[in-house]
Amino acid sequence: MTRKLNLRIWRGDSTDGGLKDVVVDVNEGEVVLDVIHRVQATQMGDLAVRWNCKAGKCGSCSMEINGKPRLACMTQVASFDEDETITITPLRAFPIIKDLVTDVSFNYKKAMEIPAYEHPTDLAPGAARMEQVDVERSQEFRKCIECFLCQNTCHVIRDHEENKKSFAGPRFFIRIAELDMHPLDRIKNRKRTAQEEHGLGMCNITKCCTEVCPEHIKITDNAIIPMKERVVDIKYDPARMFSGLLRREKRD
């Protein structure tokens, strides 16, 4: 069942690079990561690629396959036509390190800027009681495997490096939403900081992030839009505007 596959792989580093043509064997049932490994083992021993679990659970092998942000471990070779050349390039929104590996440290910096969960001070270990239905809302966002495909595809940063400073990106909007919907978290002003400090307002809900999410998290519908709506509610609530509650709405 082995056949030949034409691949074009981007090779290079931060200074220079380009697409290299490779012909490699492919077997039935293989995913793109399998053929990249075969190229590595037989033709390009120093081809740089990130991967870990090879089962869609760790989010390491993010790359662009024929221009689409995908996990290489979850992309079947058979999903392309047999005579089609598959072009593999690194994530575009992040700086190149080498070949298919990019510098994703932007995401880890943003993660550090979001205030951590705060547990109620009066709850003893094991004393928390939560309904399944209440934890499920946040659990949807905690499925995130941090592949950063949503960050990569989001045009607010994909084509606008200058926005990175003030825009946390979809991955971190769902992190904020997750904490905001957490039944026990003590911090109450998360929606507002999403808007004022993490650039929620820059998102114009084109849903590109939702489309590429390998965990099928409804990023736009379940996290971004509800937060945007609430932010608007709070901001234009006449009672709050008069009483100055907006400014005072901090920790309970």
Add this chain to the structure above:
Amino acid sequence: MSQNLTKLKYDVVIVGAGGAGLRAAVEAREAGLRVAIICKSLFGKAHTVMAEGGAAASMGNANSNDNWMVHFRDTMRGGKFLNHYRMAELHAKESPDRIWELEMWGALFDRTKEGKISQRNFGGHEYPRLAHVGDRTGLELIRTMQQKIVALQQKDGRETGDMEANLKVYAEFTVTDILKENGKVAGVYGYWRENGDEILFEAPAVVIATGGVGKAFKITSNSWEGTGDGHALALKAGANLKDMEFLQFHPTGMVWPPSVRGILVTESVRGEGGVLTNNLGERFMFKYIPDVFKDKYATTEEEADRWYTDQDNNRRPPELLPRDEVARAINSEVKAGRGTEHGGVFLDVSKRLSAEVIKKRLPSMWHQFYELAGVDITKEPMEVGPTCHYVMGGVDVEPDTAAAIGVPGLFAAGEVAGGMHGSNRLGGNSLSDLLVFGRRAGAAAADYAKANGANPVSDATIAKAADRIEAPFKNEGGENAYSLHAELQEVTHNLVGIIRTGDEIKEAIAKIADIRARSQKVSVAGNRQFNPGFHLAFDLDNMLLVAESTAKSAILREESRGGHTRDDFPGMSNTWRQVNHISSFNGSEVTVTPRALPAIPKELFDLFDIHELEKYMTPEEIAKGGSN
């Protein structure tokens, strides 16, 4: 010596950023020390992410009869009583606190009707005991601890103005040596994958939490990181490994298509009611209930089926026997010609649960089979077979402190540590193990660092470590690391795999020695910058030491127990139970020596029915009734 050498000073360095490493880091930082966490991959990608089923802790939320003593008994039975009793005791006593602690850090486990943490059934556990989040519990654990690390960094940021002042994550970094001065740990040495630059971490205390060794085998559930790095680093630093013959072959890995062979199919599938059948449609596990478990498992399909709704009046289905038993049974069925087209057996959950419930309780399994194998598990059975999953053997440690015996300043926790699981680990005991002993290792490393202070590294030691990194580029025309790795995997798979014989193990020892000799001349293409061939040269060296320890331990143990099955010695021997195998390394080869297993103290001995102990212990041990 590298021109770009960066020297960093810390109190405690943690090698490994999975569950055990992160838990150790939290503890050491909370003890007030400066801590570095070294990850082999990006932060949050460690193999803990792959843990699916849950974390075992006798919180008693699903069945109030559960308590630490029941959990302790189950763990000892699962390990066929080769466990270090003290580790199993600490683990059973402390795991509920460790789970509740995660909840206080923001983890969101699935709930019971009363709103408590839900607990599910798993092989070998008498009661529903696994705290879980669908079938992605490991992700929840690692993300919670990752976020706890960030919380600690934010606190440091508020106090010092620099979030990374006292706790910093060094991602995509390879550790090549644990450094010692005057017989004590002095730090670690290695290089950044990104650019190949070398870094010296000076620290009096080092915790290794590097996980497993699966990549030394051909069919494995482990990612590329599972190359026994910590096992080998510890051996080379003068620590010993314990019981390296015991490898857990998880009974259910994917078998088709070939590219996914070995990827884990969670035990939760069976916990939720999945049944195993052969190509005759026979539910074969009833034929494989061993004598030691005869009175604990259902003998008819009717009783097994009733158990799912009434656990007080029925015995458990044999699909939920400990993993070693199920893996051997599947192996036997396939060998006898009753396997599936692709050399596995069938695992079917579609007949017991609705499609909706399957997608809710086993979401990532549904996804995994649908996307990778084109199988809809809500409608059809999965094909599964054994896959190398976990190493019970590991660094010989003091149970209470996780201190590596023989190397002051070195600690080991999680899969890389030995003793906790005996000859076979129960599902769910890994996530709780890494929390319990990660915390203990972090605390003990902090105490040690406070008591001992810095132990400066000499230039000579640095020069030696630096030479080792440069070596693969100096070998011209040597062999390719990828092909040697593939060769090693064939040898381990065929000769020291799930079923072993003396002659095959001898052959394996010779072949591993040959590959090891050739590996000294591995040559690497390209430069140091993010170069997988270069990384593999070091990983290969680690895997070879692990494989040598495994084979040399396996040849000595003339019995079958847990994750060590000898076709030529099929029975379990009560005199062999009294023996641990200790691997040490003299710089050129591994030597394995027997050592007496510590006897169980009376108060733990008395937790068991004497007739059960008679199945495992010699009459003399029974007569003694415990060690004190």
